[in-house]
Amino acid sequence: NAGVMQNPRHLVRRRGQEARLRCSPMKGHSHVYWYRQLPEEGLKFMVYLQKENIIDESGMPKERFSAEFPKEGPSILRIQQVVRGDSAAYFCASSYSGTDTGNTIYFGEGSWLTVV
Amino acid sequence: AQSVTQLDSHVSVSEGTPVLLRCNYSSSYSPSLFWYVQHPNKGLQLLLKYTSAATLVKGINGFEAEFKKSETSFHLTKPSAHMSDAAEYFCVVSDDWKVDNDMRFGAGTRLTVKP
Numbered sequence: 469n470a471g472v473m474q475n476p477r478h479l480v481r482r483r484g485q486e487a488r489l490r491c492s493p494m495k496g497h498s499h500v501y502w503y504r505q506l507p508e509e510g511l512k513f514m515v516y517l518q519k520e521n522i523i524d525e526s527g528m529p530k531e532r533f534s535a536e537f538p539k540e541g542p543s544i545l546r547i548q549q550v551v552r553g554d555s556a557a558y559f560c561a562s563s564y565s566g567t568d569t570g571n572t573i574y575f576g577e578g579s580w581l582t583v584v
Numbered sequence: 585a586q587s588v589t590q591l592d593s594h595v596s597v598s599e600g601t602p603v604l605l606r607c608n609y610s611s612s613y614s615p616s617l618f619w620y621v622q623h624p625n626k627g628l629q630l631l632l633k634y635t636s637a638a639t640l641v642k643g644i645n646g647f648e649a650e651f652k653k654s655e656t657s658f659h660l661t662k663p664s665a666h667m668s669d670a671a672e673y674f675c676v677v678s679d680d681w682k683v684d685n686d687m688r689f690g691a692g693t694r695l696t697v698k699p
Contacts, residue, residue: 511674511689559627573687575620577627
């Protein structure tokens with residue numbers, strides 16, 4: 469059973485371009501979470517999605533950031549018109565809804581975005 | 585709402601000596617508590633979790649943590665540090681009842697292991 473898969477692992481974008489980060493959850497998982505880790509800071513929750521629904525986006529910046537988790541395919545975190553402050557590691561995590569107890573979530577290896 | 589405080593941003597120990605990483609939490613409900621480890625340029629790996637079963641939780645790589653409700657603490661310990669333990673450690677709390685699996689991360693503790 470493959471873990472949470474994120475790609476690309478490293479992405480470089482010029483200011484003003486768009487960044488797309490992809491996350492494939494673990495098999496059987498229908499809950500996806502995105503976190504951002506800024507340099508020298510901890511992890512910050514961004515958004516929580518279930519299939520085709522955004523459940524909690526309280527951590528998402530109001531502008532330029534969006535996320536989706538379609539019925540088919542990976543979850544996408546999209547950042548439009550990137551700025552240098554968007555440079556960070558973005559972590560995706562997934563969990564299984566149902567009988568899993570303890571709200572255990574499993575993380576991907578992260579996507580490092582560098583804006584030049 | 586739940587929150588978590590990691591009391592030390594940096595901890596430095598010598599190889600072979602005990603490790604103690606401190607974590608205090610607040611939660612309105614019966615919490616689930618976790619410790620994750622992050623090695624440089626890597627994702628987060630679950631070390632251990634507490635989910636209202638035994639209060640002393642054993643994890644991977646010789647780590648363990650004890651849930652103390654009276655002290656609202658969930659400190660991470662290891663009897664003998666290894667060089668490979670050098671990493672960032674995150675304490676995480678989640679309110680068990682919430683269906684949205686809202687997890688709150690501490691700011692992290694960077695563990696340095698000296699030879």
